[in-house]
Amino acid sequence: MPIQSILDGKxxxxxxxxxxxxxxxxxxxxxxxxxxxxxxxVIQCTVKADSPAWSEAEKITIExxxxxxxxxxxxxxxxxxxxVSAEKLSVIGLADVFPISKDKSEEFLRDIRHLWLRSRxxxxxxxxxxxxxxxxxxxxxxxxxxxxxxxxxxxxxxEGGSTLFGLKYFDQNLYLTQSSQLYLEILIYSLEKVYxxxxxxxxxxxxxxxxxxxxxxxxxxxxxxxxxDLMQFEEELLAHVCKRAAEKCGKEFEELGADTSKxxxxxxxxxxxxxxxxxxxxxxxxxxxxxxxxxxYDDEKALADEFGKPFFVYDYPTAIxxxxxxxxxxxxxxAMSADMLVPRIGEISTGGAREDDxxxxxKRIREMGLSEKDYDWYLDLRRYGTVPHxxxxxxxxxxxxxxxxxxxxxDSIPFPRTIRRFYP
RNA sequence: GCCGCCGUAGCUCAGUUAGGUAGAGCGGCUGGCUGUUAACCAGUCGGUCAUAGGUUCAAGUCCUAUCGGCGGCGCCA
Numbered sequence: 001m002p003i004q005s006i007l008d009g010k011x012x013x014x015x016x017x018x019x020x021x022x023x024x025x026x027x028x029x030x031x032x033x034x035x036x037x038x039x040x041x042v043i044q045c046t047v048k049a050d051s052p053a054w055s056e057a058e059k060i061t062i063e064x065x066x067x068x069x070x071x072x073x074x075x076x077x078x079x080x081x082x083x084v085s086a087e088k089l090s091v092i093g094l095a096d097v098f099p100i101s102k103d104k105s106e107e108f109l110r111d112i113r114h115l116w117l118r119s120r121x122x123x124x125x126x127x128x129x130x131x132x133x134x135x136x137x138x139x140x141x142x143x144x145x146x147x148x149x150x151x152x153x154x155x156x157x158x159e160g161g162s163t164l165f166g167l168k169y170f171d172q173n174l175y176l177t178q179s180s181q182l183y184l185e186i187l188i189y190s191l192e193k194v195y196x197x198x199x200x201x202x203x204x205x206x207x208x209x210x211x212x213x214x215x216x217x218x219x220x221x222x223x224x225x226x227x228x229d230l231m232q233f234e235e236e237l238l239a240h241v242c243k244r245a246a247e248k249c250g251k252e253f254e255e256l257g258a259d260t261s262k263x264x265x266x267x268x269x270x271x272x273x274x275x276x277x278x279x280x281x282x283x284x285x286x287x288x289x290x291x292x293x294x295x296x297y298d299d300e301k302a303l304a305d306e307f308g309k310p311f312f313v314y315d316y317p318t319a320i321x322x323x324x325x326x327x328x329x330x331x332x333x334x335a336m337s338a339d340m341l342v343p344r345i346g347e348i349s350t351g352g353a354r355e356d357d358x359x360x361x362x363k364r365i366r367e368m369g370l371s372e373k374d375y376d377w378y379l380d381l382r383r384y385g386t387v388p389h390x391x392x393x394x395x396x397x398x399x400x401x402x403x404x405x406x407x408x409x410x411d412s413i414p415f416p417r418t419i420r421r422f423y424p
Numbered sequence: 425g426c427c428g429c430c431g432u433a434g435c436u437c438a439g440u441u442a443g444g445u446a447g448a449g450c451g452g453c454u455g456g457c458u459g460u461u462a463a464c465c466a467g468u469c470g471g472u473c474a475u476a477g478g479u480u481c482a483a484g485u486c487c488u489a490u491c492g493g494c495g496g497c498g499c500c501a
Contacts (some may be wrong), residue, residue: 010480022490023462026459026461026462028456028459028460029459032460033459033463035459046459046462077460077461078459078461080459099434099435101435101451102435102436102450102451103436103437103438103449103451104436104465107430108436108495110493110494145445156490163499163500179501202501204498205499206499206500207494207497208496210500211500211501215501217501270438292434294499296497296498296499297496298497339501347500349501350500350501365428378469395501396501397501399501420493420494
């Protein structure tokens with residue numbers, strides 16, 4: 001039975017059988033204490049010198065897999081309050097000396113990530129990650145969205161960026177996607193409200209605690225909507241995920257040393273300021289930014305410190321936004337775009353209205369120095385029943401890093417890929 | 425792309441200021457211990473001081489180059 005069910009007190013004074021791995025071993029002349037873990041929790045097992053399990057217990061090592069049969073006893077001396085008095089112990093896989101002990105560095109743990117993933121800490125983070133994915137899908141589904149599966153191999157740049165990973169595709173050159181947005185835009189013409197949770201790849205040589213080269217992108221796209229609809233959807237999505245996490249993941253947050261009150265207190269509507277207001281606020285802080293300049297991380301941090309919670313900056317200058325961003329018809333220098341920012345991490349989401357006028361889009365593609373030919377199918381979407389639409393992309397790992405107050409984004413994903421790390 | 429920091433035992437580190445016999449704790453192994461809480465006590469094993477070159481009577485320590493890692497900025501989610 002699951003270890004957690006024993007810790008919940010369901011088997012007091014009853015016979016149980018557990019299976020798992022040795023987490024700690026403490027040896028005395030009369031008693032061997034084995035702390036055993038499974039996916040649900042950890043429990044202390046005692047093996048007495050006169051128990052038939054003694055000889056097996058003596059030779060077992062940390063991280064060996066085993067089964068134990070015994071009797072559950074309530075005992076205040078045991079961590080967790082319950083322990084299993086072992087009567088039978090079978091070693092399944094005897095472990096070599098486990099390299100991870102109490103002294104460990106970030107670097108070492110990254111080198112042996114395949115073993116570090118067994119840790120209590122990573123176990124907890126991965127459970128919260130799974131729950132956050134579930135809460136996200138829950139929200140999209142409630143709002144009538146259809147989950148779709150975009151391609152990872154793509155033939156042309158999504159944003160015309162130089163940050164694409166190229167690869168050999170038989171005898172052609174292809175890229176790994178850096179956003180599924182353009183493909184979601186195709187699907188709104190039939191399914192209307194669509195979303196995906198899929199990897200995005202960025203060949204940016206960033207060395208920070210908030211960048212991965214492969215990350216999971218939560219993207220939504222839907223027609224007949226404007227900027228207000230977009231920001232409202234995004235803030236409600238985040239609020240839903242945070243509220244559900246506060247309800248369901250309290251234990252995980254606590255064990256990870258994260259504060260649930262932060263996510264529990266996320267409420268809509270979020271503060272929203274325009275790019276122009278942001279420039280003014282920065283000016284008031286003594287940070288001079290000319291209108292039209294993009295914000296750096298320090299600028300975002302200064303703004304985020306002021307709010308201390310998630311907020312939006314919207315209506316950015318067209319010049320610093322991608323070609324597909326829709327512009328205000330009476331103010332073409334301003335793009336209908338919105339970034340969601342959180343303290344410490346900065347941007348966790350970017351979204352906006354997409355240009356739906358074929359001629360304006362062609363003009364923008366040319367202005368950005370891109371080739372019209374590469375976007376033929378994208379332009380087709382504007383030729384056949386174009387429709388105003390909006391969409392956004394949110395970084396799952398940035399969201400988790402913020403929610404759980406992780407020191408580094410790499411711990412929000414089991415197998416992080418960074419500029420230097422891709423093993424295992 | 426720019427800037428900063430780090431590399432000594434399986435692991436965590438001291439030793440680098442001011443060149444002079446390679447150290448500790450943890451882990452392993454051996455023994456001890458009547459209930460431990462990442463146990464404790466004693467003993468013991470364990471080294472290409474990242475690599476290459478240079479200075480010097482003498483280099484872990486100083487100099488040069490290279491390799492590897494971490495972080496900050498830029499860029500981005």
